[in-house]
Amino acid sequence: MTGTGYAWEFSFLWAYRGLILSGLAVTIAYTIGTILLGLIVGLVTGLLRLSRNPMITAPLVVYVEIFRCTPLLVQIVWFYYALPVVLGIDIPAHVAATLVLSLYTGAFYAEIIRGGVNSIERGQWDAARAIGMRRRQVMRHVILPQAVKRMIPPFMNQSIIQLKNTSLVSTIAVADLLYQGTIITAATYRPLEVYTMVAVIYFLVLFPLTLAAQQVERRLARAD
Amino acid sequence: MPAGAMIEIVDLWKAFGSLQVLKGVSLRVERGSVIAIIGPSGSGKSTLLRCINLLEDPDRGHIRVGDREMRFGEGIRAKRGDRELAAFRAATGMVFQHFNLFPHMTALGNVMAGPTIVRRMARREAEDIARALLAKVGLADKAGAYPSHLSGGQRQRVAIARALAMNPTVMLLDEVTSALDPELVGEVLGVIEQLAKEGMTMVIVTHEVAFAHEVADLVAFMSDGVIVESGPPSQLLEQPENPRTRGFLARFHRFMGSFSGPT
Numbered sequence: 001m002t003g004t005g006y007a008w009e010f011s012f013l014w015a016y017r018g019l020i021l022s023g024l025a026v027t028i029a030y031t032i033g034t035i036l037l038g039l040i041v042g043l044v045t046g047l048l049r050l051s052r053n054p055m056i057t058a059p060l061v062v063y064v065e066i067f068r069c070t071p072l073l074v075q076i077v078w079f080y081y082a083l084p085v086v087l088g089i090d091i092p093a094h095v096a097a098t099l100v101l102s103l104y105t106g107a108f109y110a111e112i113i114r115g116g117v118n119s120i121e122r123g124q125w126d127a128a129r130a131i132g133m134r135r136r137q138v139m140r141h142v143i144l145p146q147a148v149k150r151m152i153p154p155f156m157n158q159s160i161i162q163l164k165n166t167s168l169v170s171t172i173a174v175a176d177l178l179y180q181g182t183i184i185t186a187a188t189y190r191p192l193e194v195y196t197m198v199a200v201i202y203f204l205v206l207f208p209l210t211l212a213a214q215q216v217e218r219r220l221a222r223a224d
Numbered sequence: 225m226p227a228g229a230m231i232e233i234v235d236l237w238k239a240f241g242s243l244q245v246l247k248g249v250s251l252r253v254e255r256g257s258v259i260a261i262i263g264p265s266g267s268g269k270s271t272l273l274r275c276i277n278l279l280e281d282p283d284r285g286h287i288r289v290g291d292r293e294m295r296f297g298e299g300i301r302a303k304r305g306d307r308e309l310a311a312f313r314a315a316t317g318m319v320f321q322h323f324n325l326f327p328h329m330t331a332l333g334n335v336m337a338g339p340t341i342v343r344r345m346a347r348r349e350a351e352d353i354a355r356a357l358l359a360k361v362g363l364a365d366k367a368g369a370y371p372s373h374l375s376g377g378q379r380q381r382v383a384i385a386r387a388l389a390m391n392p393t394v395m396l397l398d399e400v401t402s403a404l405d406p407e408l409v410g411e412v413l414g415v416i417e418q419l420a421k422e423g424m425t426m427v428i429v430t431h432e433v434a435f436a437h438e439v440a441d442l443v444a445f446m447s448d449g450v451i452v453e454s455g456p457p458s459q460l461l462e463q464p465e466n467p468r469t470r471g472f473l474a475r476f477h478r479f480m481g482s483f484s485g486p487t
Contacts, residue, residue, distance in 0.1 A: 121324075123320060123322055123324035124324060124326065126274075126279055126318075126320060126324060127318075127320060127324035127325070127326070127383075127386075128326070128337075129279060129309075129310070129313055130277060130279065130313055130316075130317070130318040130320075130387070131313070131314065131317075131337065131338035131342060131386065131387065131389075131390050132310045132311065132313045132314025132315075132338060132342040132390060133310065133337075133338075133341060133342055134306050134307060134310045135306050137341055137342070141337065141341050142326055142337075145328045146327065146328055
């Protein structure tokens with residue numbers, strides 16, 4: 001018993017362990033899948049953003065800023081409900097969810113990649129070009145090896161956030177961990193215990209990952 | 225090719241936005257000679273040097289280095305290809321004030337970068353060349369060291385070796401001792417002096433007036449985007465004709481008394 005008189009009762013959750021685990025599996029699958037797809041999107045976008053041709057960069061800026069400057073929840077809802085109307089085709093929830101999550105995190109990765117490349121001192125370009133390297137060679141042999149090191153910490157942070165971001169797909173009935181929580185709540189009328197458990201599971205997955213990321217970051221700093 | 229001149233610059237203009245940095249610079253550097261460019265900061269010395277190997281794109285004028293020639297100006301607005309620019313730069317070695325070594329490569333890796341990446345030379349062959357050049361600049365024992373573990377003077381000597389590895393026809397040195405602690409200047413100047421003795425054609429932008437006096441065949445005084453005056457060191461540095469040159473050199477005379485060479 002607590003002061004408010006609410007009787008906390010967690011044991012019923014055991015009966016739903018199958019549902020909870022399948023929800024967690026979906027959450028992790030969406031996280032990993034959209035990190036990988038987002039990485040491809042971000043890599044292409046980030047590197048093309050370095051072009052001096054505005055015909056290439058302008059549409060990419062529009063893409064990146066739209067996804068960075070609108071709420072992810074709005075994007076998910078829009079892609080699921082509005083885009084099918086615009087395109088006149090049916091977009092299943094899992095396709096909309098994957099698409100939005102990948103494009104969303106891809107926009108952030110693109111900025112991380114562009115920022116990493118731009119953070120390398122101009123003198124490195126000068127020196128590499130002065131010994132006759134072509135743009136592509138400078139990028140591959142001089143700039144990227146240094147820039148990737150600087151990209152790793154923000155990349156890890158963005159990827160950790162992505163696990164939490166996936167919880168928003170529950171709003172369009174993708175059966176992730178949070179969605180299964182709402183199902184269990186509907187069946188048991190015990191939202192306090194259910195959402196506490198959901199929070200604990202997210203924490204148990206993410207906290208070790210943040211510790212690992214800090215460790216990597218420290219090691220990178222030492223290698224400088 | 226006209227006999228003698230290794231570098232020929234005619235009426236070179238360059239602006240950054242509304243700031244006109246070079247206002248019609250002409251310069252001739254004979255094969256095997258060393259020219260030192262002195263002058264106040266902001267006078268366009270470094271920009272001139274960066275134009276010679278096309279790190280900057282001149283607005284107007286004409287540059288010839290060895291048998292490679294480039295013209296700039298209206299009607300020649302066609303962008304030069306990456307490949308053409310790279311080939312031009314590969315033949316001109318450049319050393320920078322802040323070394324700009326590649327921090328993720330060892331000293332040996334830095335020197336090998338040009339031959340292996342640009343010339344696609346076999347690693348073994350490139351390594352032989354690189355080790356020989358490191359020995360030449362007195363760093364045979366530092367081949368495996370990363371730049372962060374080298375002193376400023378050592379870094380600059382690696383940078384010189386890196387430029388030499390491309391077997392350049394000319395060397396452009398941009399205030400290569402300005403970022404060094406005073407006690408490390410000598411070791412870098414020693415290497416440059418040796419190159420001069422071997423007959424390397426060099427353009428040296430420097431604040432080391434005494435060194436210019438000793439090593440240069442010709443000294444040019446630059447101010448406000450033009451070469452105000454040039455001549456043999458004994459003439460330009462000791463009996464300058466132009467009042468701007470005199471004004472600039474007065475500072476150095478006051479502090480140094482006489483030209484005794486680098487110490």
